[in-house]
Amino acid sequence: MSAQLSQNLLLTVPLAPLVGSxxxxxxxxxxxxxxxxxxxxxxxLIAFICSAIVFQAVAFEGARYNATVYEWMTLGPLKMExxxxxxxxxxxxxxxxxFVSLMVHIYTIGYMEEDAGYQRxxxxxxxxxxxxxxxxxxxxxxxxxxxxxxxxxVSYLLIGFWFKKPTATFANMKAFLVNRVGDFGFIxxxxxxxxYTGSLNYxxxxxxxxxxxxxxxxxxxxxxxxxACICLFIGAMGKSAQFPLHVWLPxxxxxxxxxxxxxxxxxxxxxxxxxxxxxxxxxxLSDTALNFILVIGxxxxxxxxxxxxxxxxxxxxxxxxxxxxxGYMTVALGVSAYNVAVFHLMTHAFFKALxxxxxxxxxxxxxxxxxxxxxxxxxxxxxxTWITSLLGSLALIGTPFFSGFYSKDSIIEAVHASHLPAxxxxxxxxxxxxxxxxxxSFRMYFLxxxxxxxxxxxxxxxxxxxxxxxxxxxxxPHESPWVVTLPLVLLAIPSVIIGFMTIEPMLFGEFxxxxxxxxxxxxxxxxxxxEHFHGAAAMALHxxxxxxxxxxxSGVAVSYFFYMxxxxxxxxxGRALSPLVRVMENKYYMDWINEHILAAGARALGMGxxxxxxxxxxxxxxVNGSAKTVGVFAGAVRLIQxxxxxxxxxxxxLGIFGLMTWQLWPYLTGxxxx
Numbered sequence: 001m002s003a004q005l006s007q008n009l010l011l012t013v014p015l016a017p018l019v020g021s022x023x024x025x026x027x028x029x030x031x032x033x034x035x036x037x038x039x040x041x042x043x044x045l046i047a048f049i050c051s052a053i054v055f056q057a058v059a060f061e062g063a064r065y066n067a068t069v070y071e072w073m074t075l076g077p078l079k080m081e082x083x084x085x086x087x088x089x090x091x092x093x094x095x096x097x098x099f100v101s102l103m104v105h106i107y108t109i110g111y112m113e114e115d116a117g118y119q120r121x122x123x124x125x126x127x128x129x130x131x132x133x134x135x136x137x138x139x140x141x142x143x144x145x146x147x148x149x150x151x152x153x154v155s156y157l158l159i160g161f162w163f164k165k166p167t168a169t170f171a172n173m174k175a176f177l178v179n180r181v182g183d184f185g186f187i188x189x190x191x192x193x194x195x196y197t198g199s200l201n202y203x204x205x206x207x208x209x210x211x212x213x214x215x216x217x218x219x220x221x222x223x224x225x226x227x228a229c230i231c232l233f234i235g236a237m238g239k240s241a242q243f244p245l246h247v248w249l250p251x252x253x254x255x256x257x258x259x260x261x262x263x264x265x266x267x268x269x270x271x272x273x274x275x276x277x278x279x280x281x282x283x284x285l286s287d288t289a290l291n292f293i294l295v296i297g298x299x300x301x302x303x304x305x306x307x308x309x310x311x312x313x314x315x316x317x318x319x320x321x322x323x324x325x326x327g328y329m330t331v332a333l334g335v336s337a338y339n340v341a342v343f344h345l346m347t348h349a350f351f352k353a354l355x356x357x358x359x360x361x362x363x364x365x366x367x368x369x370x371x372x373x374x375x376x377x378x379x380x381x382x383x384x385t386w387i388t389s390l391l392g393s394l395a396l397i398g399t400p401f402f403s404g405f406y407s408k409d410s411i412i413e414a415v416h417a418s419h420l421p422a423x424x425x426x427x428x429x430x431x432x433x434x435x436x437x438x439x440x441s442f443r444m445y446f447l448x449x450x451x452x453x454x455x456x457x458x459x460x461x462x463x464x465x466x467x468x469x470x471x472x473x474x475x476x477p478h479e480s481p482w483v484v485t486l487p488l489v490l491l492a493i494p495s496v497i498i499g500f501m502t503i504e505p506m507l508f509g510e511f512x513x514x515x516x517x518x519x520x521x522x523x524x525x526x527x528x529x530x531e532h533f534h535g536a537a538a539m540a541l542h543x544x545x546x547x548x549x550x551x552x553x554s555g556v557a558v559s560y561f562f563y564m565x566x567x568x569x570x571x572x573x574g575r576a577l578s579p580l581v582r583v584m585e586n587k588y589y590m591d592w593i594n595e596h597i598l599a600a601g602a603r604a605l606g607m608g609x610x611x612x613x614x615x616x617x618x619x620x621x622x623v624n625g626s627a628k629t630v631g632v633f634a635g636a637v638r639l640i641q642x643x644x645x646x647x648x649x650x651x652x653x654l655g656i657f658g659l660m661t662w663q664l665w666p667y668l669t670g671x672x673x674x
Contacts, residue, residue: 005057005065009050010084013094014133016046017101021126028119036119040126041105047133048098051091058091059511066139066203077198085139085202089342089515092506093136093274096346097267100353101129103487104262107357110483111258111364121161125262128154132267136274141190141200144275148186148239151268152179158263159255168254175248182238182245189231193282196224206281206517213285229282229289233296236272240326243300247590249323250307253315257360260315261353264322270345273329277338281517284336287420290523294334294422298429301327303588305433308440310584312460313370314359317444321396322352324433328411331426336523337414338516343499343506344407351395351404351495354488358389361484362448365477371460372444377453381477386449388488393445395495397438397552400540403499408434409539410507410529412548417528434548438555446563500536508533 020043024036031039057063065086073080084090104125112121131154135147160172194200196215197208215224236242241249249269253260263269276283276293283289301324308320325348332341363370365382379386395404412434415427455477479485505511508530520527533539543549562570574581586592640651 005054005063005086007065007067007069007084009053010065010086010137011069013047013050013054013098014130014137016043016050017126017133018130019043021123021130024119024126025123028123031119033118036122037105037109040122041102043126044098044102044105044129047129048095048102051094051098054086055091055095058086058088059505064514068139072142078194078200080142080200081140082143083139083201084137086137087515088511088513089274089277090136092342092346092511094133096349097129097132097136100267100349100491101125101262103353103357103491104258107261107360107484107487108256108258110481111360112256115256117161121158121256121258124154124158124161125259128158128259128262128267132271135271139202141193141202141205145187145190148235148271148275149183151263151271152176152183152239155179155252155259155263155268158259159252161255161259165254167251171248171251171254175252178245178248179238182235185231185233186235186238189228189233189235192224192228192231202278209281209285212282223286223288225282226286226288229279229286230292232279232282233272233276233289233293236276236330237296238272239275240269240272240330241300241323242272242296242326242330243303244590246300246304246323247587247594250316250319250587253313253319257315257356257363260319261356261360264319264352264356269322269326270329270349273326273333273341273345276333277342277516280336280338283333284517284519284523287522290334290336291420291422292334293330294418294420294426297327297330297332297334298422298426299327300324301331301433302429302436305436305440307584307587309436309443310581311440312373314362314372314375314444314448315356315370317372317440318352318355318359321355321437321441324437325352325396328408328430328433331430332411332414334426335414335418335420335423335525336518337411337525337529338518339507339512339526340407340410340414340529342512342516343503344411346502346506347395347403347407347495347499350491350498351392351402354388354392354491354495355396357484357488357491358385358392361385361480361488362389364480364484366455369455369458371458372447373460374454374458375448376451376455377449378477379449382449382479384479384485384488388485388492389449390445391492392495393441396441397555398434398548399552400543400549401496401500403495403497405540405543406499406503406536409543409546409548410503413529413532414525417525419524431548431551435551435555438552439559442556442559443563446560451564500540503536503539504533 017040020040023031023039028036054063063086065084068079068081068083070082071079072082105122108121108125112118115121128151131147131150133147135144135151138144138147156172156176158172159175160168162168190200193205193212196212197205199205199208209225212225212228213223216222217224217227234245237245249264252264255263283293304320304323304327308317308324311317311320325344329341329344329348332338332344361382362375362378362385365378365385366375369375391402395402398405398408412427412430415423415430418426507526518526583589
């Protein structure tokens with residue numbers, strides 16, 4: 001008999017961070033800076049401990065939970081509820097979200113130490129944790145949408161945290177608007193599901209998936225389920241920053257570094273991956289939707305990686321790495337390897353959070369300079385940051401035995417085993433992306449931690465740099481305080497070992513069996529992989545003989561040669577390929593297209609609707625037109641209503657004469673006829 005999960009235990013997980021957020025946000029001045037970080041960290045710590053208890057019960061005792069916690073509204077047969085669905089997928093997400101959030105909270109003590117908005121920041125990140133937990137724990141579309149929109153709202157607040165910076169306010173508005181585009185598709189997908197199933201509950205919707213697959217979209221011969229799934233995935237494209245809705249994520253680096261790790265590594269951007277995995281019973285029935293997902297993920301994985309090569313801002317390099325890795329997860333979804341997608345989601349959360357926080361530690365040590373061309377040789381000044389960043393980079397490029405190796409190589413194998421039409425292009429994209437990832441990751445690593453020390457006389461001074469001699473010593477790098485380095489060490493541990501420990505139960509065991517549905521006959525990728533899996537150690541040993549491993553080694557070697565041995569070569573290549581470099585520097589002109597074509601078109605359409613609809617029809621015809629009609633009528637009536645008694649007597653006489661004539665006319669015409 002499986003263990004039972006307590007509803008109170010489950011409620012504690014999201015509510016503990018919410019309480020911390022409320023206290024820090026509303027009573028920040030009363031509790032002070034220390035009180036704000038103590039209460040929020042305590043709330044997230046409680047959530048993590050409870051999540052670990054839930055995970056233990058789910059993984060080792062077979063515990064499951066699917067029930068309504070609160071019924072909000074009933075509209076006829078439709079019930080709108082708050083409820084929890086706890087299975088292997090949810091338990092894993094709860095642990096990842098709370099652990100990474102806990103590390104970010106601790107890290108924030110050191111990173112935001114001198115910031116005036118200290119309490120407000122802690123309130124926001126705790127509120128974000130609550131929102132994400134509500135999303136992943138939901139058992140219905142209503143609660144899913146609440147969490148979905150809540151993480152979007154809090155990300156807006158966090159990206160624009162330094163709201164006095166014009167670039168930050170532009171970035172948070174951009175993130176908000178781009179996500180609204182995706183969310184429009186998302187709510188259309190939910191609307192279609194509701195309209196044809198009559199329910200918002202996952203289990204009830206999935207039970208009717210066999211009926212949905214027989215229906216067509218009204219007025220067309222399109223499969224209804226394909227339309228609904230593509231609409232749902234458009235929501236994921238916004239949240240998980242897939243091409244062409246990826247443009248918000250690099251600009252969101254304008255926010256403080258801790259939120260880069262929280263939002264863009266483990267939580268918000270993975271919401272789309274989680275959602276599609278949760279909806280696997282629907283997506284499995286539509287090859288059209290899966291091919292669409294596969295193409296979008298392939299484009300994102302490869303072409304966003306190219307942009308990481310030319311970035312000089314340390315956080316933007318990691319941001320484009322995130323985009324590329326999200327593309328890898330999406331590719332796995334497209335070939336029905338949902339287990340592999342969430343496995344890479346988990347491993348990526350740890351090493352990407354590590355890389356973001358490591359970048360923040362470097363920024364602290366460099367006195368807020370983020371240009372990697374001004375760094376070099378930091379290895380001896382920041383040993384803890386150096387070794388943890390190296391471990392994170394090795395995990396990112398898929399070094400055998402590191403966590404990223406197991407998940408990334410599994411994605412490549414799954415794509416190779418897929419029979420979908422788009423799998424050929426996807427395989428090229430994910431294999432080529434291995435070299436690209438290794439190249440830009442170690443380009444950043446070498447320029448930051450090795451080579452000549454450029455921070456004494458910075459070739460690219462930034463806005464925070466002082467050129468006064470009195471400040472010369474202030475720019476000597478230094479290791480960050482323990483509240484910054486401790487999270488780095490704690491994140492480095494799972495970045496190395498978590499893949500080795502969990503690949504078998506997550507990919508080929510029972511851990512995700514009841515959370516994810518795969519049609520093995522139509523989509524055999526996972527079953528083919530299971531046949532060739534002989535253990536984590538054997539997979540790593542075999543990995544050194546495969547093409548992806550040697551592509552990764554080549555990427556590291558080429559980056560070392562280009563930037564440590566012959567730095568004039570990349571400069572010469574840049575000059576020779578200047579048109580291509582210009583395209584990449586302008587991010588494929590996607591921002592230009594959005595601002596000058598799509599936004600201009602939307603503005604022109606809006607102006608046309610305003611002039612034709614609002615000004616001409618509503619104001620002109622309905623409001624002002626009705627007023628003019630009344631005025632004309634009133635003017636005519638004024639001609640009759642003179643106020644003179646003689647005029648009224650005449651009108652009365654004429655009226656009586658007219659009435660008498662009308663009444664007598666038939667009689668008179670009869671007499672004339674005779």
